[in-house]
Amino acid sequence: MRSLLVTLAALVIAIALAFSVWVANTGTASAVEFYNSGLKRYFITADPQEAAMLDAGDVVKGWTRTGGQFTAYTYPWPGRTPVCRFVGTPGKGPSAHFFTADANECALAKHDPGWTYEKVAFYIPMPGAGSCPASTTPVWRSRFANPEGDVNYRLTADLTAYSRMARQGFAPEGVVMCAPVSDAEKEADIVRLLEQSTFGPTEALVHEVKAKGIAPWIDEQLAMNVTRYTQYPYTQRPQNNSFASLCVDDTTPPVTPEKYCHTYKIAPQPVGWEFFRQAKTAPDQLRLRMAHVWHQIFVISDANGTYVYADFHQRLRDNVFGTFENLLLKFALSPQLGEYQNWIRNVPAHDGIRPNENFARELMQLFSIGVNEINDDGTVKLDANGHLIPTYLQSDIETLARVLTGFDFPPMPGAVPGWGAQNYYVGDMIPYDDHHDKGAKRLLNGIIDLPAGGGAMADVRASIHALTLHPNTPPFISRQLIQKLVTSSPTPGYVARIAAVFKDNGKGVRGDLGAVTRAILLDPEARGARKIDPEYGRLREPVLFWTAMIRGLDVTTDGEIPYALSGVSGQLLFLAPSVFNYYSSDYTLAGSAVAAPEFDIFNSAEFLTRANQVNDLLYNVDMPQGAVAPRWSPQPYVVNATGTPSPLLTAFLRDAGNADVLVDRLDKLFLHGTMRPAMRKTIVDAVNKVAPENALRRAKLAVELTLTSVDYQMQK
């Protein structure tokens, strides 16, 4: 009898435990946000029937979904707080709804005749000491009130949207709830992370990051070994600048890649092709992505030999997680930069010739402090008359040009170093004090103040050190890094938080780029399942548009086609049109001040170009040999050529029979679950017009319509 009781007790406990686990893990709903543009009101509901009624718009009109939502619980449980929902009492209170998870606030409102208690809207954990536990996402509230008694609240899990509510006259109220994160939301956030930190998400990598956790995965990436570009043997630069005389391709059969000497001695192509191959397979995705980002800030274009491109771009890769000062110094002392910006062999003024100012100008304008004084949050400072405040004057450039004198090429292996050395690009430039301007150099109101007699290297190092310490540098650089990873128009708050990490990584180090990268990716404005602020996101640049397809669709490629075609779209790697990159960091949407750098190379023609590139990728195997197809097959001048044949889409074929499942999968991988219902319907309907047995064609159609959409063009 006793053992029976014990068994019964154990059974009851087991059932209770199971029940508690069940309750803890189920009973969730999406708290969905609506907006009424006529009333200018926000509204949240976790009730699917209420949401459906608002969607239908016949009983209650004028409400549309903003896309904002967070997860909430529908059952009470320890740790979950009921959220009271009130509606303004007609005639006495505002025509708005009010939500609170604060028991005191709820009790007060229940006694307020202006508010009528409706029900518990949902249950949700509360923040402890103003912040939320790691497994939840904060929900912020802002409040609008005017003298006429008009009141409205907005609850949102999107920090960017919350930060911008001031534009609509809302006042911030802080974090008020901590929403649980559903499994789907967790995966969506990881897809977004991979869009920001790699060359594109893959289903396998999403699972890997999910198992490890986002922060541990980032730390693992920061510590990983560096993937290396193949390095190429030295090629001498001909005296008359004519490379045609240097070597001529030998096209007599049999034709092998080694016979295309121009390509492998002079051109950037082999390095560019390898870029795309490594973008697909290299494990240190974050480092390689950051090297691609830094290449577009510390720009060189063109170079004197394939080995030169390979060396420079490896130099960037090797240094992107060290300090900013170190990266800037390695960039400044690279012979490739010395030549590109004309400061190699710069000498003091003589015979009516002044030291070249090109690098002196860009070192300040583009590579450290920018043209105008800015605040820590990236906003421009204005003087008493409302004018911009320049950071440097023409005279500062002229003085800095004097600092940048006396450097020459590193010696070839086995050669004796000396001024006038043969052009050789591996290794840092060598200083020669005899060819350095020995005068005192004071610029930027004494921020750089070098006494007479300083050596070339000492003067350059001191100047770069001073520019690193300049107050403009942390926000100037941080803002650009955020723009290249996450969003083109970051809030001042986001810039300020990252600039703070740039200033001090927590261990007293300034410009710790690993810490800055990490902070950008972990910031709440980067993280989250979906971002709904209308000004959030960045247009996918051509190179990343291609790498994401290659990775997401498992495209076999030797890199030749993606290199050429991203070039057609305006981003021919390593051959930027100027030091201002393939697209200008200043570019704004036409006629507005909204920052949109990548739109500099996107326009009505580019939309068609991208659509046709996707068409050609997916369907080239079906095309007659005379048209597009040969270009996509292996080319004789590519080592280990594979061409870029149409992907087999093997992973998607098994779902191709069911259009909803197929589109769902593409939505998750490419749009992190945010595909608009109208778009989903259009794609599903189109796919269902293709015969069910033609799985590959159905899959290709769904892929094409997803990737050519404007929704996909925006990484957000």
Added chain:
Amino acid sequence: MTKRRPPLASPQRRLLLQALAASGLLGAIERNVALGRNAPDYKALVCVYLQGGNDGENTLIPYDNRAYANYASIRTPTSGLNIAHADLLPIQPAHLTTPFGFHPACAPLKTLFERKSLAVVANVGMLVRPSTKAGLETQGAPRPANLFSHADQQLALQSGDYTGFNRIGWGGRIADKLVPLNAGATIPPLISTSGLRTFASGQTSVPLTVPEYALLELSSSGSSQQSFDALRHVALREILAEPTTNVYEDVAKLYSKEGLAAASVVHPLLQNPASIVPPFFAGLDTSVARQLRTVAMLIEGRQQTQLKRQVFYVNQGGYDTHAEQLPHQHQLLGDLAQALYAFQSAMAALGTVNDVTTFTLSDFGRTLKPASAKGTDHGWGNYAFVIGGAVKGGDFYGTVPRPILNGPDDLGQDGRWIPTISLEQYGATLARWLGIAEADLVYVFPNIGAFARTNLGFMA
């Protein structure tokens, strides 16, 4: 049909307005165009922007012995910037007493000058107001923001705003004001062959970008795939028509729809096998030539597009010659001169030579004093060229700066000329010719009130 949009304060509102549906534009083509009976004649302005800052001081060099000797004493043979007197192509401007020499690569421009189709406008640049050396150097006279920065000066010259705060272009504002003349047009009057530059962005007018390589249509997925292609293209357009809530997506959609809509009009024009334009550009395989050929073919198609007043933007990059200037500038000017000449010849063949005016602009001039590496640094005032049948060519307009280092026209001592003609004065002369009313000049050039003379007289 034109894209009509009311002036708007916030970018979001402007962008959220609906663009025309493709079917609407196709309908316009088929529509009976009796509008032609009252329509004014056709005119077009073509801006050829020399990106990077062309060195005017080696484009036009004083030719008489004394003045050339002064040039050669500053740009000495050892500096690597000197162009030999014997290599120059001499021209005699109508109202000057001394000759000038064109850069040796500019033979086609000399021909146009002597034919009186090309005018030279001297010392044009961005100004806050008429300025002197003393005023700028010692009396704190205001100057344009970030005067020697490429990005800032490109923005200033193209927006017509020296503060750098305005992102709307004066080419766009011209198009805004000419909307009534373009009623019935099937594509936007503002066309850029080099992406979306500030110059071509209007307050209310949206530009069309047309690529150099004319492939403005959706590709097929393979032969005998017409029904599958139809399914694909219809679905693609449907998705494009659906509303979005992101500002960037809205803009991307606007351009994308515009591209698709214009493709049906522009593509046939650019693929027209009966076009008389291509032979004039035969053998010219440069970006600037391809762009000007595209412009010429679009002008050829003005019956189909029903445009009466157009503004084109063409861009030639590479002029930032900080090193090895001689070979680089030689190549660039040669490419430019040949392309401009081909374009003029095509206009003559089309009968539009009096209706189309081409003009150049550049970030800034360059320092007369050489810099190391056989290059030059950023300057200020520069030569500009205006070409067309309606141009009173064969002459110089404005005042050539006195080429004296640290002289009365030099801001500093390296030969950066203080402009004596502002962008506004130059542009207003062109805008007036195109048909902008006197009262509307201040809309196009907000700062024009700072300058007394707003018609430089180089247009007939």
